[in-house]
Amino acid sequence: DAKTTQPNSMESNEEEPVHLPCNHSTISGTDYIHWYRQLPSQGPEYVIHGLTSNVNNRMASLAIAEDRKSSTLILHRATLRDAAVYYCILREGWGNAGNMLTFGGGTRLMVKP
Amino acid sequence: NAGVTQTPKFRVLKTGQSMTLLCAQDMNHEYMYWYRQDPGMGLRLIHYSVGEGTTAKGEVPDGYNVSRLKKQNFLLGLESAAPSQTSVYFCASSYSGGYVSPLHFGNGTRLTVT
Numbered sequence: 001d002a003k004t005t006q007p008n009s010m011e012s013n014e015e016e017p018v019h020l021p022c023n024h025s026t027i028s029g030t031d032y033i034h035w036y037r038q039l040p041s042q043g044p045e046y047v048i049h050g051l052t053s054n055v056n057n058r059m060a061s062l063a064i065a066e067d068r069k070s071s072t073l074i075l076h077r078a079t080l081r082d083a084a085v086y087y088c089i090l091r092e093g094w095g096n097a098g099n100m101l102t103f104g105g106g107t108r109l110m111v112k113p
Numbered sequence: 114n115a116g117v118t119q120t121p122k123f124r125v126l127k128t129g130q131s132m133t134l135l136c137a138q139d140m141n142h143e144y145m146y147w148y149r150q151d152p153g154m155g156l157r158l159i160h161y162s163v164g165e166g167t168t169a170k171g172e173v174p175d176g177y178n179v180s181r182l183k184k185q186n187f188l189l190g191l192e193s194a195a196p197s198q199t200s201v202y203f204c205a206s207s208y209s210g211g212y213v214s215p216l217h218f219g220n221g222t223r224l225t226v227t
Contacts, residue, residue, distance in 0.1 A: 041220070043117075043205070043219050044203070044205075045218065046216065049213070101156075102172075103148075103155035103157070105153075105155055106155060
Protein backbone atom coordinates (compact mmCIF):
# COMPACT_ATOMS: atom_id res chain seq x y z
CA ASP A 1 0.00 0.00 0.00
CA ALA A 2 1.23 3.48 -0.79
CA LYS A 3 2.18 5.37 2.36
CA THR A 4 2.34 9.02 3.32
CA THR A 5 4.95 10.97 5.27
CA GLN A 6 4.06 14.03 7.30
CA PRO A 7 5.95 16.15 9.83
CA ASN A 8 5.11 15.22 13.40
CA SER A 9 4.18 18.75 14.40
CA MET A 10 3.91 22.32 13.13
CA GLU A 11 3.22 25.70 14.71
CA SER A 12 1.32 28.63 13.32
CA ASN A 13 0.17 32.04 14.46
CA GLU A 14 -3.51 32.80 14.57
CA GLU A 15 -4.94 34.45 11.43
CA GLU A 16 -1.90 33.46 9.33
CA PRO A 17 -1.95 30.89 6.51
CA VAL A 18 -0.76 27.37 7.26
CA HIS A 19 0.76 24.97 4.75
CA LEU A 20 0.72 21.33 5.87
CA PRO A 21 2.90 19.13 3.65
CA CYS A 22 2.48 15.46 2.79
CA ASN A 23 4.83 13.25 0.81
CA HIS A 24 3.48 10.21 -1.04
CA SER A 25 6.22 9.21 -3.45
CA THR A 26 4.77 5.73 -4.14
CA ILE A 27 1.27 6.96 -4.99
CA SER A 28 -0.47 5.02 -7.75
CA GLY A 29 -2.56 6.43 -10.54
CA THR A 30 -5.82 5.40 -8.86
CA ASP A 31 -5.03 6.76 -5.38
CA TYR A 32 -7.00 9.76 -4.19
CA ILE A 33 -5.45 12.07 -1.62
CA HIS A 34 -7.70 12.63 1.39
CA TRP A 35 -7.22 14.86 4.41
CA TYR A 36 -8.91 14.45 7.75
CA ARG A 37 -8.35 16.28 10.99
CA GLN A 38 -8.93 15.26 14.59
CA LEU A 39 -9.72 17.87 17.19
CA PRO A 40 -8.89 17.02 20.83
CA SER A 41 -11.21 14.37 22.30
CA GLN A 42 -13.18 14.04 19.06
CA GLY A 43 -13.37 11.66 16.14
CA PRO A 44 -11.66 12.53 12.85
CA GLU A 45 -13.40 14.99 10.55
CA TYR A 46 -13.21 14.99 6.75
CA VAL A 47 -11.48 18.07 5.34
CA ILE A 48 -10.90 17.66 1.60
CA HIS A 49 -9.80 15.26 -1.12
CA GLY A 50 -8.38 15.40 -4.64
CA LEU A 51 -6.82 13.37 -7.45
CA THR A 52 -4.75 15.60 -9.73
CA SER A 53 -6.11 19.13 -9.74
CA ASN A 54 -6.00 21.60 -6.90
CA VAL A 55 -9.21 21.66 -4.87
CA ASN A 56 -10.92 24.26 -2.71
CA ASN A 57 -13.77 24.02 -0.24
CA ARG A 58 -15.05 26.06 2.67
CA MET A 59 -12.55 24.51 5.08
CA ALA A 60 -9.29 24.45 3.13
CA SER A 61 -7.45 24.16 -0.18
CA LEU A 62 -5.49 21.19 -1.44
CA ALA A 63 -2.52 21.76 -3.71
CA ILE A 64 -1.26 18.65 -5.51
CA ALA A 65 2.16 18.53 -7.15
CA GLU A 66 2.23 17.90 -10.88
CA ASP A 67 3.92 14.50 -10.37
CA ARG A 68 1.47 13.74 -7.51
CA LYS A 69 4.32 12.68 -5.23
CA SER A 70 3.43 15.36 -2.71
CA SER A 71 0.54 17.57 -1.68
CA THR A 72 -0.10 20.49 0.65
CA LEU A 73 -3.16 21.26 2.72
CA ILE A 74 -3.63 25.01 3.01
CA LEU A 75 -5.59 26.69 5.78
CA HIS A 76 -5.94 30.26 4.62
CA ARG A 77 -6.35 31.88 8.04
CA ALA A 78 -5.61 29.67 11.01
CA THR A 79 -7.85 30.01 14.04
CA LEU A 80 -7.43 28.51 17.49
CA ARG A 81 -10.14 26.02 16.54
CA ASP A 82 -7.88 24.67 13.79
CA ALA A 83 -5.47 23.21 16.37
CA ALA A 84 -5.73 19.49 15.65
CA VAL A 85 -3.95 16.47 14.23
CA TYR A 86 -4.12 16.49 10.43
CA TYR A 87 -4.00 13.18 8.58
CA CYS A 88 -3.00 12.83 4.93
CA ILE A 89 -4.37 9.55 3.56
CA LEU A 90 -4.26 7.79 0.21
CA ARG A 91 -7.46 6.06 -0.76
CA GLU A 92 -7.74 3.70 -3.70
CA GLY A 93 -10.44 4.84 -6.05
CA TRP A 94 -11.93 1.47 -6.84
CA GLY A 95 -12.98 -1.79 -5.29
CA ASN A 96 -13.35 -2.74 -1.66
CA ALA A 97 -9.79 -1.66 -1.02
CA GLY A 98 -11.27 1.82 -0.93
CA ASN A 99 -12.78 0.90 2.42
CA MET A 100 -9.38 0.52 4.00
CA LEU A 101 -8.57 4.08 5.02
CA THR A 102 -5.17 3.88 6.73
CA PHE A 103 -4.42 6.62 9.23
CA GLY A 104 -0.75 7.26 10.00
CA GLY A 105 0.58 9.48 12.75
CA GLY A 106 -0.49 12.77 11.18
CA THR A 107 0.77 16.31 11.87
CA ARG A 108 -0.13 17.99 15.14
CA LEU A 109 -0.86 21.64 14.35
CA MET A 110 -0.50 24.11 17.19
CA VAL A 111 -1.96 27.59 16.73
CA LYS A 112 -0.61 30.45 18.82
CA PRO A 113 -2.81 33.43 19.62
CA ASN B 114 -28.63 16.33 13.53
CA ALA B 115 -27.09 13.46 15.49
CA GLY B 116 -24.84 11.94 12.78
CA VAL B 117 -22.91 9.04 14.33
CA THR B 118 -23.60 8.27 17.98
CA GLN B 119 -21.53 5.91 20.09
CA THR B 120 -22.52 4.41 23.43
CA PRO B 121 -21.15 4.21 26.01
CA LYS B 122 -18.65 7.09 26.08
CA PHE B 123 -16.48 5.50 28.79
CA ARG B 124 -16.17 1.99 30.20
CA VAL B 125 -13.83 0.13 32.53
CA LEU B 126 -13.69 -3.65 32.26
CA LYS B 127 -11.82 -6.33 34.14
CA THR B 128 -9.78 -8.83 32.15
CA GLY B 129 -12.04 -11.59 30.83
CA GLN B 130 -15.27 -9.58 30.95
CA SER B 131 -17.34 -9.03 27.85
CA MET B 132 -19.08 -5.99 26.49
CA THR B 133 -20.73 -4.57 23.39
CA LEU B 134 -20.16 -1.11 21.93
CA LEU B 135 -23.06 0.35 20.01
CA CYS B 136 -22.80 2.64 17.00
CA ALA B 137 -25.87 4.26 15.50
CA GLN B 138 -26.08 6.53 12.44
CA ASP B 139 -29.06 8.47 11.18
CA MET B 140 -27.74 9.36 7.71
CA ASN B 141 -28.96 6.21 5.93
CA HIS B 142 -25.36 5.28 5.14
CA GLU B 143 -24.57 1.87 3.68
CA TYR B 144 -21.02 1.51 5.00
CA MET B 145 -19.99 1.42 8.63
CA TYR B 146 -16.59 0.96 10.30
CA TRP B 147 -14.97 0.33 13.66
CA TYR B 148 -11.50 1.77 14.35
CA ARG B 149 -9.31 1.77 17.41
CA GLN B 150 -6.82 4.47 18.36
CA ASP B 151 -4.01 3.86 20.82
CA PRO B 152 -2.26 6.77 22.57
CA GLY B 153 -0.24 8.94 20.20
CA MET B 154 -1.08 6.80 17.19
CA GLY B 155 -3.30 6.89 14.17
CA LEU B 156 -6.48 4.88 13.73
CA ARG B 157 -6.51 1.21 12.79
CA LEU B 158 -9.48 -0.49 11.14
CA ILE B 159 -10.96 -3.40 13.14
CA HIS B 160 -14.00 -4.46 11.10
CA TYR B 161 -16.30 -2.87 8.59
CA SER B 162 -19.64 -3.47 6.91
CA VAL B 163 -20.75 -2.67 3.37
CA GLY B 164 -24.44 -3.08 4.10
CA GLU B 165 -27.05 -4.56 6.41
CA GLY B 166 -26.24 -8.17 7.24
CA THR B 167 -22.61 -7.99 6.02
CA THR B 168 -19.33 -7.68 7.87
CA ALA B 169 -15.65 -7.90 6.90
CA LYS B 170 -12.31 -7.94 8.69
CA GLY B 171 -10.04 -4.95 8.77
CA GLU B 172 -6.43 -4.58 9.80
CA VAL B 173 -6.71 -5.69 13.46
CA PRO B 174 -9.82 -7.94 13.85
CA ASP B 175 -8.55 -10.46 16.41
CA GLY B 176 -10.44 -10.46 19.71
CA TYR B 177 -13.44 -8.59 18.30
CA ASN B 178 -16.73 -9.56 16.70
CA VAL B 179 -19.26 -7.36 14.94
CA SER B 180 -22.84 -7.49 13.76
CA ARG B 181 -24.94 -5.34 11.43
CA LEU B 182 -28.50 -6.58 11.90
CA LYS B 183 -30.01 -3.19 11.10
CA LYS B 184 -28.71 -0.69 8.57
CA GLN B 185 -28.41 2.08 11.12
CA ASN B 186 -26.57 0.09 13.79
CA PHE B 187 -23.12 -1.51 13.94
CA LEU B 188 -22.16 -3.39 17.10
CA LEU B 189 -18.64 -4.20 18.24
CA GLY B 190 -18.26 -7.02 20.76
CA LEU B 191 -15.41 -8.02 23.00
CA GLU B 192 -16.02 -11.58 24.24
CA SER B 193 -13.10 -11.75 26.69
CA ALA B 194 -11.46 -8.38 27.24
CA ALA B 195 -7.67 -8.13 27.52
CA PRO B 196 -5.51 -5.19 28.69
CA SER B 197 -4.18 -4.91 25.12
CA GLN B 198 -7.70 -3.82 24.11
CA THR B 199 -7.45 -0.67 26.20
CA SER B 200 -7.99 2.00 23.59
CA VAL B 201 -10.34 4.61 22.20
CA TYR B 202 -12.81 3.09 19.77
CA PHE B 203 -14.27 5.13 16.93
CA CYS B 204 -17.20 4.23 14.76
CA ALA B 205 -17.67 5.78 11.33
CA SER B 206 -20.11 5.60 8.46
CA SER B 207 -20.11 6.57 4.80
CA TYR B 208 -22.69 6.71 2.03
CA SER B 209 -20.65 4.32 -0.10
CA GLY B 210 -17.17 2.82 -0.20
CA GLY B 211 -15.98 4.98 -3.02
CA TYR B 212 -13.31 7.61 -2.90
CA VAL B 213 -15.81 10.48 -3.06
CA SER B 214 -17.69 9.35 0.02
CA PRO B 215 -16.12 10.82 3.15
CA LEU B 216 -16.30 9.01 6.47
CA HIS B 217 -18.33 10.53 9.32
CA PHE B 218 -16.97 9.64 12.74
CA GLY B 219 -18.50 9.45 16.18
CA ASN B 220 -16.75 10.94 19.20
CA GLY B 221 -15.40 7.68 20.48
CA THR B 222 -15.68 5.23 23.37
CA ARG B 223 -12.79 5.22 25.82
CA LEU B 224 -12.29 1.65 27.07
CA THR B 225 -9.93 0.64 29.85
CA VAL B 226 -9.28 -3.02 30.62
CA THR B 227 -7.61 -3.69 33.96
